[in-house]
Amino acid sequence: MDIKSLEDRFNEKIDKDIRIEPKDWMPENYRKTLIRQISQHAHSEIVGMLPEANWITRAPSLRRKAAALAKVQDEAGHGLYLYSACETLGIERDQLLQDLHSGKAKYSSIFNYPTLTWADMGAIGWLVDGAAIMNQVPLCRASYGPYARAMVRVCKEESFHQRQGFEIMLTLCRGSEEQKKMAQDALNRWWWPSLMMFGPQDKDSTHTEQSMRWGIKRFTNDELRQKFVDVSKPQADLLGITIPDKDLKWNEERGHYDFGEINWEEFFNVIKGNGPCNKQRVDARRNAYDNGAWVREAAAAHAEKKAKKQQAA
Numbered sequence: 111m112d113i114k115s116l117e118d119r120f121n122e123k124i125d126k127d128i129r130i131e132p133k134d135w136m137p138e139n140y141r142k143t144l145i146r147q148i149s150q151h152a153h154s155e156i157v158g159m160l161p162e163a164n165w166i167t168r169a170p171s172l173r174r175k176a177a178a179l180a181k182v183q184d185e186a187g188h189g190l191y192l193y194s195a196c197e198t199l200g201i202e203r204d205q206l207l208q209d210l211h212s213g214k215a216k217y218s219s220i221f222n223y224p225t226l227t228w229a230d231m232g233a234i235g236w237l238v239d240g241a242a243i244m245n246q247v248p249l250c251r252a253s254y255g256p257y258a259r260a261m262v263r264v265c266k267e268e269s270f271h272q273r274q275g276f277e278i279m280l281t282l283c284r285g286s287e288e289q290k291k292m293a294q295d296a297l298n299r300w301w302w303p304s305l306m307m308f309g310p311q312d313k314d315s316t317h318t319e320q321s322m323r324w325g326i327k328r329f330t331n332d333e334l335r336q337k338f339v340d341v342s343k344p345q346a347d348l349l350g351i352t353i354p355d356k357d358l359k360w361n362e363e364r365g366h367y368d369f370g371e372i373n374w375e376e377f378f379n380v381i382k383g384n385g386p387c388n389k390q391r392v393d394a395r396r397n398a399y400d401n402g403a404w405v406r407e408a409a410a411a412h413a414e415k416k417a418k419k420q421q422a423a
């Protein structure tokens with residue numbers, strides 16, 4: 111079949127909302143865009159394990175430790191689904207990891223901020239996992255089959271993360287003065303970086319238009335950010351803590367909250383690798399990879415041995 115008919119068939123599937131599967135023909139740019147987006151997402155899952163792993167041993171009770179441990183394990187699982195989905199596009203996992211370690215591939219800017227107190231575990235679950243859900247629920251309808259299917263399970267687990275985070279915040283806010291202060295301090299530090307998670311403003315987002323046309327993205331960055339602000343404000347009110355934005359107020363006409371200007375200079379600076387923890391995060395991933403070399407070698411040797419045995423039988 112000539113390229114024109116292949117393209118027509120692909121576009122027809124996109125228009126009819128029929129999923130694209132690994133063996134289907136796809137434009138090279140569609141493949142590249144998906145590899146970039148899915149790998150970025152996979153990297154964010156495994157880098158996202160780091161700030162929270164920091165608190166597993168210091169969580170205030172056995173129940174909190176168990177929940178933190180389970181959550182960090184979930185994130186490892188999300189990374190696994192997403193690396194697997196990405197591999198169906200014809201790229202090796204080793205290559206993806208090399209790109210993370212060399213700084214060529216990006217991951218979510220949010221994980222370059224430090225987790226200073228226990229309340230940060232609450233704020234991260236509530237806001238960061240909350241923002242992730244906002245971003246990811248529409249991806250369950252993404253046009254690429256393996257990505258969309260991976261997202262279904264990821265989203266179920268994210269919604270549990272969000273609720274356990276909110277519950278930590280609620281417990282702190284109903285506790286002593288000091289605990290409530292900790293919750294407020296965590297909100298102060300995590301609010302703006304959470305808004306940045308939705309990416310640059312639509313006018314500065316280079317990939318949005320094409321990705322929307324391909325059904326890889328269903329809403330723009332600004333639309334999702336607005337949705338997030340709209341659901342978070344009443345939640346902050348319920349907690350009795352204040353979102354650190356003096357311009358945040360209900361706009362009757364728009365039917366949405368207005369909010370203040372994001373510090374984009376900070377955002378682009380963190381993306382470029384100059385956030386408070388960028389170096390620490392990438393170093394931790396590199397060390398984990400190097401220290402795990404013997405496991406990969408042992409697994410490969412075991413698989414080879416097993417294959418030989420089967421051949422002999």
Ligand SMILES: [Fe+2]
Nearest residue numbers: 155184185188
């Ligand atoms: Fe996750």
Ligand SMILES: [Fe+2]
Nearest residue numbers: 185239268271
């Ligand atoms: Fe999560």
